[in-house]
Amino acid sequence: MISAHGGKLVNRVTNTDSSGLFSIDISADLANDVENIADGIFSPLEGFLNQQNFESVVSKGRLVNDIAWTIPIVLDVDDETSKKMKESGDVLLKNPEGTGIAILHVEDVYSFDKKNTATGVYGTNDESHPGVAKTYGMKDFLVGGKIDYIQKPNESEIRKYRMTPVETREAFEKAGWEKIVAFQTRNPPHVAHEILQKTAITTRDGVFVNPLIGKKKSGDFKDEVIIKAYEAMIENYYPENRCRLATLHTEMKYAGPKEAIHHAIMRQNYGCTHIIIGRDHAGVGNFYDPFAAQKIFEEYPELDISPIFFPAFFYCRKCLTFTNPKVCPHDAESREQISGTKLRSMIQEGKAPSEFILRPEVAKVIIDFDQPFVD
Numbered sequence: 001m002i003s004a005h006g007g008k009l010v011n012r013v014t015n016t017d018s019s020g021l022f023s024i025d026i027s028a029d030l031a032n033d034v035e036n037i038a039d040g041i042f043s044p045l046e047g048f049l050n051q052q053n054f055e056s057v058v059s060k061g062r063l064v065n066d067i068a069w070t071i072p073i074v075l076d077v078d079d080e081t082s083k084k085m086k087e088s089g090d091v092l093l094k095n096p097e098g099t100g101i102a103i104l105h106v107e108d109v110y111s112f113d114k115k116n117t118a119t120g121v122y123g124t125n126d127e128s129h130p131g132v133a134k135t136y137g138m139k140d141f142l143v144g145g146k147i148d149y150i151q152k153p154n155e156s157e158i159r160k161y162r163m164t165p166v167e168t169r170e171a172f173e174k175a176g177w178e179k180i181v182a183f184q185t186r187n188p189p190h191v192a193h194e195i196l197q198k199t200a201i202t203t204r205d206g207v208f209v210n211p212l213i214g215k216k217k218s219g220d221f222k223d224e225v226i227i228k229a230y231e232a233m234i235e236n237y238y239p240e241n242r243c244r245l246a247t248l249h250t251e252m253k254y255a256g257p258k259e260a261i262h263h264a265i266m267r268q269n270y271g272c273t274h275i276i277i278g279r280d281h282a283g284v285g286n287f288y289d290p291f292a293a294q295k296i297f298e299e300y301p302e303l304d305i306s307p308i309f310f311p312a313f314f315y316c317r318k319c320l321t322f323t324n325p326k327v328c329p330h331d332a333e334s335r336e337q338i339s340g341t342k343l344r345s346m347i348q349e350g351k352a353p354s355e356f357i358l359r360p361e362v363a364k365v366i367i368d369f370d371q372p373f374v375d
Helices: 028-039 051-060 079-088 114-122 130-136 165-175 191-200 223-237 257-270 292-299 340-348 360-368
Strands: 022-025 075-077 090-094 100-105 108-111 141-149 180-185 206-213 243-245 274-277 306-309 314-316 321-323
Touching (some): 022 079, 028 100, 051 108, 079 108, 079 141, 114 130, 165 206, 165 243, 191 206, 223 243, 223 360, 257 274
Parallel strands (some): 180 274
Antiparallel strands (some): 090 100, 100 141, 314 321
């Protein structure tokens, strides 16, 4: 099976004693990322980035050792907390429920330039970009160091599809899959997405549908809606042993091309050999060229996971099939397409879009939610 990024699948799960340690509270999204480090989803990272690696990732999209890494995984704290953490050496990280989940072995504490960070990661310092706004809202100091993960959170409905890379690799092997296509999503499945996935696996073994579960911007679909919608699609429209659903619990960054590389690396760690990279992958607004997320792979030829580039799919009423602009000669009037704004408006009014946009079973799942969108 394909090797983990960096050559080794990280495992930072231990039973280390945490009694008597200075502790700090972290957000749910940071708690998710600590777990992702521990399970190897973020391999080769073993903890939060130290200053040298942080600055290298921001400026070069690589760690100091030249291994590809494009999204900083960091812990931000205020001045007072940073001093206490530096004095303590080992610090207990507590999730929002008050459970001590990991021990951080403090390696260094450092300040950072927020504007430079935003520009390096997102390609802009415009605060209307959600990632830039989050960066400017961070506390002033970052703490780097390896973590030891000591306590998994309680199981919940939203976590029932969460899998570790060890588990996904075992599942792929059991299914007899050798060529596995990853599909990153933060939305319920349009029929066009389904056709795209099925096109990708026509000459491969299966698709790993991996919705991102975590903090999103206002107007995005809620996590529960995404999961239920994919359950409906897979149950009704996929043959047995061709699709595996698992959730990825991390915050959406909207970093466009840099996040496309990050998404690919995580799916390589899960054991996928390919990843679908569509038009404006991980983009937001008009901040990125629609094909920037595809072009950036030219800068990372060493990645073992292979990108699959697709144009946007749609149903053409003249071709009488799902197709794309590369092979369909007909104009927009012949295409069954809908904007995200119009789709949200229809759903809020309780109206189901065309069956060429959403499968009826998927549309019903979404419409049955009182409020399917993030406020």
